[in-house]
Amino acid sequence: MATEITPGEAYGFFTDTSVCIGCKACEVACKEWNQLPEKEDELGFLGQSLDNTGELNGSTWRHVQFIDNVPDQTMSEGNGKAFLLMSDVCKHCKHASCLEVCPTGAIIRTEFDTVFIQEDVCNGCRDCIAACPYDVIDMDEERDVARKCTLCYDRLQGGMEPACAKACPTDSIQFGPLDELRNRAKKREATLHAQGLKEANLYGHDDKVYGGLNAFFLLMDKPEAYKLPNVANAVLPSRNNIGGYLGGVVTAVLGLLATVIALRERRRGGGESSESPEDARA
């Protein structure tokens, strides 16, 4: 059923990793719609592996992680584990680290409550890359600006759902209004728990992680296993502003004190002129 897309409402992705089969249709659809080129040498090393794009970067905005979770010991029948699969993407955080530090105003929140980089405003300072805790943003090697998933901003404006969600054959990637997605996610989590899969957990569906993620996940292991910082480590760059500046101020005061002491010690040693500083400058 097609979702009606209305500006002013918050939209996002619910990615259910428990049904991801690693087909990478999302990656292909994303690359195709957004005309993203192959990154230089991208397929050179990883081309023959399951994970042949390797990471999210300036030209790979959807990336299916293949996380080796094969246990050393054989488990009981029907209870085996193999890869953890997860189609990773920009989280479009409510409190976005990238948006917080961007000095040019290139990173904005759109009318669909998504986080968007304006390519014609970005000057390539790369502060957003140092800030993004998910390693989502990267420089586009051809355009020389920072790029990432736009949540198919152009498709949303045209009333279409994002390409990756459209292409996903298992509904691992679901697109829709955030409230609806959150309800769906909670039901799915409850179902998995009822089936005995107690490890199933939602990540970013509430405000504990960066005020809530517009692209949130149902995970089958701890967040760290998917390279997602846990709640305690999901912190904004601005947390260090006050401490950093305070450290600078205290050091400046001590530096001033040190110089005053040096001036006083020199005076003690004698040799001070009676001429005023102004006289000497003239």
Place this chain on the structure above:
Amino acid sequence: MTSFAEAQHFVGDPEWTWYILFYFFVAGLAGGAYFLATLLRHWGTPADEPMARLGIYVAFPATLICPILLTLDLTKPLRFWHMVVNTTPDGFGLNFKIWSPMSVGVWALVLVSLFTVVSFLDALARDGKLRGLPAAVVAVGGTKAWNVVGAVLWLFIASYTGVLLAVSNQPIWSDTWALGGLFLASGLSGAAALLLLLSRYRRGAESSHPVLEIGERLFTVLELMLLAVFVLTLIADGTLDDAFGFPWILLWLVALAGTLPGLRGLAAGRLSVTGGGAVTATRVSAWALAPSLVLIGVLALRAVVIFSAQG
């Protein structure tokens, strides 16, 4: 951040490398030089005026070099002005984000350039190297108020570079709040060393040597205290090995070697001076060796902090 538990970092590298390293280096030295010049001029003796002018001369090139280095580091250098002007459609106006050190730093750099250029012209005029300068420039550029505001701005520039790194999610950088202070203390120490080095070429500047030598010893102590805080904060977040593992330990050794002249002076003469302003501490025989070692240490400190966090 989680206390005494390893901080989780999955962030990418911004690839801030050589341009940023030398920007931090130049900004730290210029900041310290202008600050010392201000104190020598207005709180020192008349005999300190030559060294004060030397400090202004040292700070001036930074107003050209720093913006050039920052611009070259951008992947779209011609859009450098987007730092101060927002070109977002329907959002045109000035950019200023107080919570973004990069934004605040750019504005501070613009302001400090104004103060430094005027001070520079004033110093040239007073040295008789510039004729026909508007009287207002000479009247303002060397005043206490002008120099103090300029010095405060320069202290900010020398310090915010550390805060800029800390306000991120990078390992090491974001695991400590000490970088702003550490870079400032190191900048002050380096500036004292640079002025001592260059004073050879400025007649009369040797009168200020005792102040700079004693100052450098104290700045070194301050730097080492902040280095200890830096280490403790990294231990708390479990990233000490990332910062001090091989090959970074080699750069740390160079950075620490830069504190040796200050420590040596402290051990030999503490803060004592004799009549005539001569320091009792044993001086390093080769005049350039000690200051050069300090300057290399200042550069190494910034290099190891910048590069070790970017794997």
